[in-house]
Amino acid sequence: GNSVTQMEGPVTLSEEAFLTINCTYTATGYPSLFWYVQYPGEGLQLLLKATKADDKGSNKGFEATYRKETTSFHLEKGSVQVSDSAVYFCALSERQGAQKLVFGQGTRLTINP
């Protein structure tokens, strides 16, 4: 079946550091790919998405490019802030009747001032 694998956390960085959170997937067909973010005490929020190969999703300084050849969708940000501290989830969509998202295990990110 389809699956998503994220880099193990937790990840701790200093403010203004460069961030990469790796995400690879296994899927049949051509899924759409997503990054969600979960701040403490909240549900998940859609951060960005890409629907086909070579698409780049971007939002709030975060970017991820859909790489079909490497089955990857790594999340990057050039300069992180303390407010970026959260748990980040990579996900892919599969359609078996209703749209269904398959999530990675999540990566906890902590940014120190």
Added chain:
Amino acid sequence: ETGVTQTPRHLVMGMTNKKSLKCEQHLGHNAMYWYKQSAKKPLELMFVYSLEERVENNSVPSRFSPECPNSSHLFLHLHTLQPEDSALYLCASSQDEGPHGYTFGSGTRLTVV
């Protein structure tokens, strides 16, 4: 009000109690979902409703009983729960057509004592 709203935000219940979690969406979506999020475990998809019909039930124990009376409302009825059922329960909705991803509620933090 827009978005996905879950009530209550926090719930403490005894193992012999019966309670219900409520989810409302005002986005015009036609699919709704229940997820369970436990500490140090991946997100677990519990139930999927599409056009008010249950389309997926991922081997969830019968002490969890979903109900979807219309496309805007989703309930999760709880009875005789176990302490290991303590978790964050997340509701989400989506538009079945197109790779839009999900919109999540803030969740209900459930503690079973």
